[in-house]
Amino acid sequence: MTAVVREQRLAGLRWIVVGGGRREVFRALGETAREDIRAVQEAMPERDALRRWVSTAEGGARLQQVLQATRTRYAAEVAELEALAEGAGADVDDLLLANLRGDLGTDDGTGCTDLAWRRSRSFVAHNEDGAPALDGRLMLLTLVIDGLPPVTVQWYPGFLPANTFTATGLGLVWGINHVQVVRPSPAGAGRHFVARALQCAPTLDAAAEHLRTHPSAGGFAYTIGERGSGRVAVVESAAGRVAAVEATAEEPLHWHANHLRHLRDAPDVPPAPRPGCESGHATADLGQYEESLSRGRALEKMHLGPREPSGDWFLEALTSAPLPHGVHRTAAGPDPLMTLCTVVADLTGDRLTVRGASGETAVLPLTDFSRGIATSARAI
Incomplete structure (x- = not known):
């Protein structure tokens, strides 16, 4: 064959x-x-x-x-x-x-930011951050494998296509953020492999159950959206522990960077410090940890109140400015990373917006994107 x-x-x-x-x-x-x-x-x-x-x-x-x-x-x-x-x-x-x-418990830096919203409309948005040397190497990849649902991911060549933004033909999308684990779970498998197997999950509930029952040694935070229902959830999976929080009408806006927000008592990962407490973990890289916390502080300012955001709002939120006013990364000064790609998935409108590192931007139906169909895409 x-x-x-x-x-x-x-x-x-x-x-x-x-x-x-x-x-x-x-x-x-x-x-x-x-x-x-x-x-x-x-x-x-x-x-x-x-x-x-x-x-x-x-x-x-x-x-x-x-x-x-x-x-x-x-x-x-x-x-x-x-x-x-x-x-x-x-x-x-x-x-x-x-x-x-x-x-493996070694330092893996920081990178990537996710935003999600659910009320009358639902969105999942993702900044993929990487080293400048990877600009032009990050690509989109669609797998149409016999007997499996089609899936499109942002792909770093040489890696299992699983650790970035994903859209499946079964109607799920998610962005992934790295979470540093200083003492990996001895019973956990590789997080990329857990995430690749997740691409066959038919529903958000099945995806959350997969992560609960398939522990990873390292850590990922998943911001998951379900196109059919509009449901959105954040699932943290780190060192064999899992916590899930679903967006509600009362708390519709959720964000994630590279520090834990929900697994607060996990001893094997550096916990997010509470206000007034000294930050960090004895074996964590506190400089990189502080960078993630700084993005979190920028995201906390993005309150929307009672109004509904648009896809343009999410694109602006992720790409308009670097720290301290935004989360777009430019590899300037001490920051070693840049934003290589931004995506905004409008689950309600079946629409995906993609912006590359050069600023080129295109929109197309999310269902077409997940199946590798580009004929309906248009530049904006």
Whole structure:
């Protein structure tokens, strides 16, 4: 069986659509993105530190612990990564290490911001932040795999397509934020693999249940929206613990950065400090933690009161200004990251707005986006 690959562009971003059998799709993807996979892996700032860590007795033991749990529970997803490596001519152990970097207790920086709203209309919006070296490498990827629902994600080549913004053909969307875990759960699997398996969830309730029953060693915060019902929820999954909060008419606006807001008593992750308390965790990078808290303070100012926001409001909120007035990242001064892509999903209007790092912006139906259809997109 041969996979079918086609390419298109949206808002200045390369968009790859791959269809066929599961293994064939990932092998073809590796072949198509071979140069980008090599470039992204070489650009990873934490790559050398990861290799040094897993060469120690403690780091090596932790890696094997997470690998065993991941291979046992997510054999199909591990096979996807193996096929990707095969197609790219890459070392599969290198790709596995990169995909598990947030599950080993090592520092993984900060990045990405999410906003969500539910009242008479529903929205999920996401800033994807990354190193400037990845500008032009982040792309859109649609997987149309036989027997699985179609899914479109923002994709860093070489990674399992799971750790960014996702829209599925089953009507779910979500943005993901990294959450630093300083003592990973010994029973948890790799968070990228948990998130990839989540893409088959048919409903928001099923997605939340999947995260409750499939613990990850590291941490992700998911801001999830359900197109059919308009329901929106934030689910924090970190070090084997999970907390979920659903938006309501009384509390319609929710946000997330890279610190916990709901798992306040988890001892294995740096908790969000309460007002008047000293921030941080003894083993956390407090400078990066403070950057996330600063974005949180900027987001807290975005009160809407009784009025309903528009998609333009969310786009403006995420892209108008850097700290201290906004959350758009420009890699200026001490900030090492930039916003590579912004998306606003209007669940009620079945509309997705995409803005690339260059400022090019396009809109198209959310249902078309999830299936890899770009013919209805228009620039704005």
